[in-house]
Amino acid sequence: MRTVRILGIGGTHRPESASELSVRHALTAARATGATVRLLPARTLDLPFYGEPATGAEPAFIDAVRWADGLIIGSPGYHGTVSGLLKNALDHLEALRDDPRTYLDSMAVGLIACAYGDQAAASTLATLRTIVHALRGWPTPLGVTINSARCGFGAGGEPNDPAVGERLTILGRQTVEFCRRHRRAGSGPARTEALIDTAW
Numbered sequence: 412m413r414t415v416r417i418l419g420i421g422g423t424h425r426p427e428s429a430s431e432l433s434v435r436h437a438l439t440a441a442r443a444t445g446a447t448v449r450l451l452p453a454r455t456l457d458l459p460f461y462g463e464p465a466t467g468a469e470p471a472f473i474d475a476v477r478w479a480d481g482l483i484i485g486s487p488g489y490h491g492t493v494s495g496l497l498k499n500a501l502d503h504l505e506a507l508r509d510d511p512r513t514y515l516d517s518m519a520v521g522l523i524a525c526a527y528g529d530q531a532a533a534s535t536l537a538t539l540r541t542i543v544h545a546l547r548g549w550p551t552p553l554g555v556t557i558n559s560a561r562c563g564f565g566a567g568g569e570p571n572d573p574a575v576g577e578r579l580t581i582l583g584r585q586t587v588e589f590c591r592r593h594r595r596a597g598s599g600p601a602r603t604e605a606l607i608d609t610a611w
């Protein structure tokens with residue numbers, strides 16, 4: 412059986428983006444458990460506004476999500492919620508509506524929110540969970556909030572606060588673990604057609 416595939420999505424265009432470094436850290440933990448991992452950083456999320464004419468950048472994003480068994484998504488807290496860049500990319504997952512696996516059905520999704528204050532980090536994490544629920548994904552039990560005013564990242568990309576590193580590691584492991592449990596349970600992705608019009 413092939414290895415579990417985990418796709419990281421997120422970050423900002425800032426060179427030292429805490430949300431991107433956090434996703435990287437969680438992906439490293441996922442890889443350490445034997446998963447195959449990929450990262451889609453901010454520059455790959457530069458998609459046209461959903462509904463605008465296509466630019467050709469969208470299929471790579473959609474196909475990467477199709478490739479994955481689980482996701483790890485990281486967002487900055489912008490004015491108390493997810494960045495427009497990330498939200499717009501997630502809006503493009505509408506392309507998965509009629510897939511055999513509808514949206515993020517049956518997928519584990521680890522969620523990370525980084526903000527300069529605890530309040531925005533918490534509200535951003537809550538919003539990410541709401542979005543993932545709407546897409547029928549399964550947020551992991553642990554979500555990680557990071558106060559980027561208090562916790563920086565070292566030259567190697569590791570968080571200065573070991574407790575933050577530990578939480579990101581647990582999140583990476585939980586994402587893989589859920590994917591493996593789901594496989595063992597033998598419950599393949601469900602195409603819950605009847606719910607499509609009522610899930611939102």
Ligand SMILES: Cc1cc2nc3c(=O)[nH]c(=O)nc-3n(C[C@H](O)[C@H](O)[C@H](O)COP(=O)(O)O)c2cc1C
Pocket residue numbers: 422423424425427428429430431486487488489490491492525526527528529530531532559
């Ligand atoms: C447009 C914008 C809006 C922001 N709004 C908030 C906010 O409402 N609350 C907060 O605590 N931090 C806010 N921040 C700070 C970012 O959440 C913080 O710097 C975060 O680490 C950015 O993510 P990054 O490190 O991945 O670039 C804002 C930053 C920007 C650029």
